[in-house]
Amino acid sequence: MSTALISHPDCDTHVTPPGHPEQVARLIHLRQALSVSEFQALRRVEAPLGDEADILRCHPPEYLERIRMAIPPAGIYPLDADTHVSPGSLNAALRGVGAACHAVDMVLEGTVQNAFAATRPPGHHAERATPMGFCLFGNVAIAAKHALEVHGLSRVAVVDFDVHHGNGTQDLLWDEPRALFVSSHQTPLWPGTGAETERGAHDNVLNVPLAAGSDGTAMRAAYQQQVLPRLADFAPELILVSAGFDAHRADPLAQLNWSGDDFIWITRALCDIARTHAGGRVVSVLEGGYDLDALAAAAAGHVAVLMDEGA
Template sequence: MKTAFISHPDTMLHVMDGQHPESPARISSIKNALLHATFKNKLQFFDAPLATKQQLIKAHLPAYVDEIFTKSPKVGMIKLDADTAMGPHSLEATLRASGAAILAADLVMQHKVKHAFCCIRPPGHHAGPGNSAGFCIFNHVAVVAMHLLTQYAIKRIAIIDFDVHHGDGTEAIFKNNPSVMLCSTFQHPFYPHKGADSRTDRMINVPLAAKSDSQSFRKAVTNEFTPALDRFKPEVLLISAGFDAHSQDPLANLALEVDDFAWMTQYIVDQSSKHSEGRIISCLEGGYHLQYLAECAHAHIKILTESE
């Protein structure tokens, strides 16, 4: 079976300002990197549908979802929080992003594809039950996790988040849900200044000091994630695939390289073979150096296409 690559032109229409690092060029850089990829024939391309309010409110408070729909501007720009803004097409972009994740789940669960990568923006993992944050409006991995729990006979889901920033929104949504485990590596101390002190049996938060390198990262993942996943036995693995822990990323200070993201992807593939019948759904989160974002995503997707 092929690996799904899910995106939509609407994801390019969300713009916060002309110089903002979370820009449409992030999507085009990844797509351009795949134009001549040797594994392109192993990908199946899909357009993302729009997520519905009914799907969103499984992860977010109904009042918050209504607020975002109401605030969506016809012209100009509105600020949702200190770091997140909406323009005339931002609502469509974030609905396509959540819709991509939902389509990915349906394709994987119905055995139409092997794995899925959602090439989407704006990112999602800082969005909490009732708030935007950190460039994020809706939390796509949370929306798809709830879709899986409510629409399929899935009892346990693990979300693996290797973005350089802690997935505080994801933690807030699932900290009291026994069906979901979050395994997160992140730079600390660093935005959003959460996660280091909130570890539980299901919230496997692994802070990494600035300048942490390949050895530190791989050791942390192997020593901290593996026993937790073995204990939890997830039936589906979701990925918050942030590539901003790369050494050249302008917004962070970790020291990972492209090979580390390939290694991490292979680690997840191996865990999915052990626990979840190979079911993997990956959603793009951060990554702001366009060249290395593209190279890291290329390596990530390549490993997904090569797994049996």
């Protein structure tokens, strides 16, 4: 078995305005970090374009058409104050959907033990009919639906450790009893959702707010007391991870104080649950992380743990 790294050059063609935190350089730095000898054993795979059928399991047809029609022939067009599209944005976003779903296929078919989808734009803020927070399509929610509908799984867990609440994933999986959505995130912080009282239509949502200024010790306690027991009770057949690295203390958009070791710890903890309940099957999808060096180092630590599990 092994670990797949799934990406595509099209993701570099999604261009945002100068100074925007969600920039092409994020993937450039990440690729550089994963190019050293330690990562030569990764199975490197080009992401296919996402299937429309997969997108429509989460987003209505008119939303997909709205995104298509918003793509400009040149320049950059704002969908809102934070979220922009350029001529290459649709293909980039479709590669993100394709990467997440192909990762599920590879893991569930036993081609690899686990996978990391390194794509952009991110996805966990895209709601059913609303692009926002740099996101166009709900990649990880779409991948969860793909696992349930195409592969016939009965229980899929999504764990989101991005510093911002995964409001889009929550919206897309709110009514899905076969999916457990868990989000740890700084509160208060944009987008302002993610209260503990938000529990899903089937008690299938667990939100774990973390105070600004708190560190990895607080995170580890929250995961040991709340997240890991809930995952064990749910006994998922697959764990999907929304891997945002913006809880790092160096990130410019938030105020949590995690270190690189904290991302390694959380990855190992999730892999331990997956090994016990899901045959070790984990699919991780890149979300945020806006300090370029911190993103590259933390993501490299995350992938190194996946490789240890896949060896």
